[in-house]
Amino acid sequence: xxxxxxxxxxxxxxxxxxxxxxxxxxxxxxxxxxxxxxxxxxxxxxxxxxxxxxxxxxxxxxxxxx
Numbered sequence: 033x034x035x036x037x038x039x040x041x042x043x044x045x046x047x048x049x050x051x052x053x054x055x056x057x058x059x060x061x062x063x064x065x066x067x068x069x070x071x072x073x074x075x076x077x078x079x080x081x082x083x084x085x086x087x088x089x090x091x092x093x094x095x096x097x098x
Contacts, residue, residue: 048069063084
């Protein structure tokens with residue numbers, strides 16, 4: 033079951049993971065610049081930064097297996 037990551041923009045964790053898997057975002061600042069997924073309410077910053085980190089690890093693992 034999907035959980036809401038950002039209440040302001042009604043972004044769900046599954047949507048954020050999918051977006052991060054497709055786009056090589058490395059920081060919350062890049063996410064704010066490239067998508068309307070995150071504004072600067074800061075309520076979900078820890079969760080979003082955690083998802084960005086996990087996406088970066090998934091990309092590195094995928095690159096290491098190739």
